[in-house]
Amino acid sequence: MSAKTKLPTGQEAIRTKGWIGAHKYLLLRRISQAAFLLIFLIGPWFGLWLVKGNLAGSLTLDVLPLTDPLVLLQGIAAQYWPEFTALLGALIVGVTYALIGGRVYCSWVCPINPVTDGAHWLHEKLGMPKGWQPKRETRYWMLGMVFAASALTGTIAWEFVNPITMLQRGLVFGIGFAWTFVIAVFLFDLFVSRRGWCGHICPVGAFYDLLGAKSLLRVTAVDRAKCDDCMDCFAVCPEMHVITPALRGKGTDTPLILSGDCTNCGRCIDVCAQDVFQFTHRFDTRPSPGRGEEDATPSSAPCNRAA
Structure with missing residues (x-):
């Protein structure tokens, strides 16, 4: 140290x-998250339908279909074979995130990320203890449970409780029950488990983690x-x-x-x-000496702070 x-x-x-x-990338992320959210809201808010739908499935300019692959796979598990446009939309989204990094969705697109970041900021400001930390494998078990629930109920099960969907629904229709799920995520990260939702529980993050493993x-x-x-x-x-x-x-x-x-x-x-x-x-092979090893430019040692 x-x-x-x-x-x-x-x-x-x-x-x-x-x-x-x-704060450059933090600011760019907030702009990106706000832009993705706003593009879905200007239709119901102002009647300008550039995009119809939500992050689960949408149609841009009545031409470009985009489908969350996780939603599509839940539908298949529920024994509903998707239409061609849904398959095409899932392929576009899936290939994009497989190439650029699956969990880019979590930090640059997901509207719940500012909620959990806010909970973490307040958690640190209040000097609260780390709290319960589920094993990271928990989110993969949650992902498996999502598919099992879809298969057993014949529904796209996660969409009934998905905080991402609930946040958008709450912004469109105003104060309502949908906000309960968003508030629950905030309180969970604040009082129960520091960075617990995104890092340990969320099945969406688990899915995009697997999707972008070789990005x-x-x-x-x-x-x-x-x-x-x-x-x-x-x-x-x-x-x-x-x-x-x-x-x-x-x-x-x-x-x-x-x-x-x-x-x-x-x-x-x-x-x-x-x-x-x-x-x-991922193919960047530039040499990078480790700490204490000879380098063209001498240095004092590594950059950064444990939480």
């Missing part, structure tokens, strides 16, 4: 890059030899366990974060004052 661990998370990056630079878009700790042990990257990462193999590796150990759990949120890039991290692709 270095003396910089005593500084507030991201403070050194703010001094080095400025506030905007230290092209990756974060790399390409300059890990510069890391000064401030630990900020660990503090802001929603899946902090994915950082260690890349950042602490030595010699021929890859600096790429290859875990499907990585959401490609870019926060580790934002808060690192040493610019250890950057976006790249």
